[in-house]
Amino acid sequence: MRIALYQPDIPQNTGTILRLCACLDVEAHIIEPAGFPTSDRHFRRAGMDYLDQVSIVRHDSWRHFEDWRREAKYRLALFTTKGATPYLDHRYDANDILMFGRESAGVPDDVAAAADVRLVIPMRESLRSINLAMTVAMALGEALRQTRG
Numbered sequence: 001m002r003i004a005l006y007q008p009d010i011p012q013n014t015g016t017i018l019r020l021c022a023c024l025d026v027e028a029h030i031i032e033p034a035g036f037p038t039s040d041r042h043f044r045r046a047g048m049d050y051l052d053q054v055s056i057v058r059h060d061s062w063r064h065f066e067d068w069r070r071e072a073k074y075r076l077a078l079f080t081t082k083g084a085t086p087y088l089d090h091r092y093d094a095n096d097i098l099m100f101g102r103e104s105a106g107v108p109d110d111v112a113a114a115a116d117v118r119l120v121i122p123m124r125e126s127l128r129s130i131n132l133a134m135t136v137a138m139a140l141g142e143a144l145r146q147t148r149g
């Protein structure tokens with residue numbers, strides 16, 4: 001199981017997510033440009049010494065990530081508030097990459113269209129979205145439960 005963060009822009013979220021990936025032994029992919037440098041103190045504080053324990057792959061651009069992903073034949077599952085499939089209904093596979101959009105704007109339409117499946121965590125209609133790090137935790141919880149990862 002792998003996750004990908006599309007152009008993340010809040011350093012505390014990314015640090016928290018990478019700490020989770022270290023603990024769960026999940027590879028993390030970051031699709032650049034991120035909105036902060038790896039020297040950012042909020043990022044390092046949230047990730048702490050766990051940042052040395054996680055496998056992080058950085059991709060210069062969405063295009064480079066897509067070329068790599070298609071070559072590797074990984075299935076792309078995008079988590080989006082506009083998803084059509086409830087995330088509990090998806091049958092996860094160890095070859096899935098779970099991708100998450102940026103905090104400020106999600107992902108552009110062409111990126112959403114490239115995903116093999118678009119998943120939503122159903123929410124109260126009047127509210128906008130779940131925090132990115134919380135979304136990753138919920139998604140990984142279900143995906144790893146199903147795949148016994």
Ligand SMILES: C[S@@+](CC[C@H](N)C(=O)[O-])C[C@H]1O[C@@H](n2cnc3c(N)ncnc32)[C@H](O)[C@@H]1O
Binds near residue numbers: 079100104105119123
């Ligand atoms: C703060 S949200 C971004 C909100 C953005 N305005 C949008 O429409 O996508 C950051 C990311 O968290 C994930 N996310 C948040 N709530 C979600 C939900 N209810 N279902 C699926 N993904 C969600 C998505 O990957 C989203 O791109």
